[in-house]
Amino acid sequence: MLYQQTALISGASSGIGLALTKELLLSYPFIQIVALCRNPETLQQLKRSYGDRVRIECIDFTNRDCIKSLQNVVNQHTHFSYLIHCAGVVMPFGDISNVAPDEWEATQWINVEVPRLLTQICLKKFSHSRVMFLTSDLPVQPVAGASAYCVSKASLNMLCQCFQLEVDNDIAVFTTVVPGNVDTKMQETIRQASNRALPASELMRSMFSANKLLPPRLVAQYLRQLLSDVTPNTFGSRSWNLLESIVEVSPAKQTKTDSIDTRATETSLVELASLVGGAFWSPGSAEYEENRKVFNQGVSRFPLVIIQPKTKTDIIHIVKCAKQLRLSITIKGQGHGVSGMSVLNNAIVIDMSMFKTTVLNVDKSSVNVGAGVKNSELDHFLAQHNKVVPLGTCPDVGVVGATLGGGIGFLSRKLGLSCDNVLAFGLITADGKVKQVTESQHAELFWALKGCGHGQFGVVTDITFKLHDAPQNIDGRILEWPLCHARSILRQYSEIVLSDNRSVFLYAYLSRSTHDKARISIMGFSEDSVHGLESVAKWQDGAELLSRRSQYVECQSNNYDSDLNLYWRNGIIEGELSDEFIETLLSCYRACPVNSGGFMLDPLCGAIQDVNADGSAFIHRNASFVCSITGITQFERDDTEVIDWVNKSFDLLSPFFNGHSYQNYDMGNGSPLALYYGQHTARLKLLKQQYDPTGLFISSLLRPD
Structure with a gap:
């Protein structure tokens, strides 16, 4: 299988590297991870869960012959979207005068030379790619007892700057990231050092005891946002420091990524605020906290500033200022989208709420x-x-x-x-x-x-x-039957959608439910007084009428629950709902974690197909159905099982899809463009x-x- 993106991660079997591998796999269904590691055992569970999306390459960087192995790995791939250097060592500890030459050289080899050589090997595989070096803030202030480590990280910072200077941005953009003090095996090594060899070890032990070390998953979320959510110019514009980006929030308000903020320096924004007639919210204010939220509680991002313009002139000022400062803009309308791409880290958000005419x-x-x-x-x-x-x-x-x-x-x-x-x-x-x-x-x-x-x-x-x-003659209903009737209902549903009756519009769905209460539902709208929803109710005995509406505005009330984490993928079906598709759909539904997901079918056809396939950017003119797979959790719950179910269900149903997806139901940034635009x-x-x-x-x- 060809993957839209491939990430090459060194040090992928432990600490930050392992956490980032998991984070990317969970977040982006079209990414493949090439995991370079010494201990492949820790990656085996991911391999079992994600199959070919995880490629484990066991390479020992302490061996100077590892470069040949790296070259062989790189040669097997045509393109790397991301290269992330997580591998590194912190030893040896002790006075610089006592560090043996071979120990010093080993540290420089693993921390500097291997990243340099691996990056050089990958250069021919880059195109609009991103390269990230995990470094440290220690070189800013030398640390007694860690000279080899400090010098290697200072060298790594310079190495990144040289690549920035000499490699065209169309090939790759480079940055360094300081992740802070993270609870990893490396930190454990530091804590085990004696005060005499490494005086800072006492501080690390106290931080560990006070639970002040950052969890690797939090750091991985930060890195994932940098890799995918900021523009290339922003990505390579600075050295990123997670510690300087922490936003203090009370534990009661924390969500998965509430303590991450990728704000850039707020230069010249004061002048912009004076030019804009609407609201202007910066990080730290209650209004900013409220308005950075999106419908999907599984998404938490921190823009540079949120602006609610009143006039078109306000928007023009924002656009010109952003262009001058080389900042990026996202636009937040009203309502909701699953991927939450209207609010991104380090961007100016233009909130259009005041344009109510x-x-x-x-x-x-x-x-x-x-x-x-x-x-x-x-x-x-x-x-x-x-x-x-x-x-x-x-x-x-x-x-x-x-x-x-x-x-x-x-x-x-x-x-x-x-x-x-x-x-x-x-x-x-x-x-x-x-x-x-x-x-x-x-x-x-x-x-x-x-x-x-x-x-x-x-x-x-x-x-x-x-x-x-x-419309004048309205019949709007929601009908339900026990799940045992789903095959018959979906076959008849397929027939009516493919008919030329344009006055009838029916959604079919399997809602999240406990297994004993699972139902097949039809939400219908009809202007046909002869062949309306009375006939739909007769598709199978035992139909339960949940609601009935006689006005068009009443029918327009399909509300969604809020304050939930949502994971949504969809595919497009051409032609009928085959028996094989229906069986696969029901099998996937039964495999869903209890009360955590479901499916919805939107009908197309009719007047939608009257427009030529090239008549607009909307490509789904020849399709019959949109099939949505939705996973849902409370935001306090671990969502790994639900995300896995959504992705596995999509994989099982993909043979029945035409290779495309509906723009309004996802547009997640891990998906290939051709999926939506063909x-x-x-x-x-x-x-x-x-x-x-x-x-x-x-x-x-x-x-x-």
């Missing part, structure tokens, strides 16, 4: 909607005028964000996707200019914004939609280069293909 044109044929408006707000506004825009069914989702990724809902089979009903986008681009993007003005951008996902080419401030008359990937990347050449707006299009 909804303006109906004179003849009620169109409506202009601000980027802070939610589905429910637009639905209720238009209901006063007996009009609709086809939107998704969750009232708390932002209209603009959902539309940029496509927008599937009850009216899609009749009226098309949300993006199919756009007349114009208001857009502020990376050059600080306001553009009205329509089919006749900036036509390529208009094509791209219909399905590319949010935040790719600039700040979308508003969208103008064409309007339709509101044949449009190259075209979209060229547009990104044209309208945002420096990558000011962090987006999926900045990833390598």
Whole structure:
């Protein structure tokens, strides 16, 4: 199998290296880890869980012949996205005058020469890659008894700077990271040293006793964020120090990554704050803590600053300042997304909550909607005028964000996707200019914004939609049957979706549940008074009616539970739901940890397929269903088992998928671009280069293909 990304990690069998290996495997389903280690036993469990995604290479760096082995390993791969140097030694301890030459040379060999040689070997395998050296703050202040270690780490810092100077950023960007005092085998070695040989060992023992050493998993989360969440320019702009990035929070408020902050220096931001008319929140304030949160409680990130602009002029000031300071921007709309990519470490977050306008044109044929408006707000506004825009069914989702990724809902089979009903986008681009993007003005951008996902080419401030008359004869229901009827229900569900009845829209789902209460559910919407949901209720005896609604706005109320960790993957199905697919789906559902996950099927077809496959950036025109796999945990719970279930279920169901996924249901940054953009990937990347050449707006299009 070809993997979208490959990470080469030295010292991967213990301490920070092992924790980072686990963190990357859990976070990114399309990454392969090449683990260089001396003790492969500790990696065997990961190998059993992740199979070919973990490649264990047993290499002893104390042996000078290890370079030949490293060369052989590197030659077996075409590209490394990441190279992380975690291997190192801290010995020998004692007065510098008593350190034997062979001991000194051994330390320099492992801590400096091996990283240098391994990096040189990998240079031909790099393209837009990232290289990270784990170092120490000890060289800033020499430590008695640790001269060999201090000198080696000082040399490693200089080595990184030389690579930065001499290697083009298009090949690789380099940085060093000071992880702080971490509870690892190396720390244990330090604590076991005598005060006479290493006076600092007493401090390390007291820190250990006071539980002040950082856990390796916390450090691994920090490193993973640096590797994936910051731009290349930011990654290579400084030496990172976790100790300087710690945010003090009370234990009651801590979550998985609440004590990590990758803030850059806050230069010139005071001047920006004076220019912006809206809210401006920096780390440390209660407003910052509240507004950095995203819907998925499994995601916790720390932007440089969060700004809530009031006007387009405010946004222009933010864009120009960020460009001048070489900072990056993410855009936070309203509602929720699973990957939480609207809030990233070390970025300026533009929160569009204050853009709440909804303006109906004179003849009620169109409506202009601000980027802070939610589905429910637009639905209720238009209901006063007996009009609709086809939107998704969750009232708390932002209209603009959902539309940029496509927008599937009850009216899609009749009226098309949300993006199919756009007349114009208001857009502020990376050059600080306001553009009205329509089919006749900036036509390529208009094509791209219909399905590319949010935040790719600039700040979308508003969208103008064409309007339709509101449906009059509504039958909205949620029906359930015992799980034993799932095969029959899903077969009939498949038939009705593939029929040409555009007035009926049905979701099918298997919700999280205890095994004894598991049900198959249909959430339906119909304007067909003859072949409506009465016929669906007759698919199988024993249907339980959970709710019934007779107004369109009532139907638009598919709420989701909050304060949960979510893990969501999805695939696209063309054609029918085969018996083999249904059996595999049910088998995966039964294997789910109790009350921790489920599946949902969105129907496509109908008017969605009326648009040519190349008519917009949305690629799923020929598809029939979106199949979502969702894992859910309380945020205090260990989520490893649930994440494994989501990934294994996706792997088992993948043979029934067409190789693509729906933009609005994931866009996690470990996924390949072609998964979401297919044949449009190259075209979209060229547009990104044209309208945002420096990558000011962090987006999926900045990833390598």
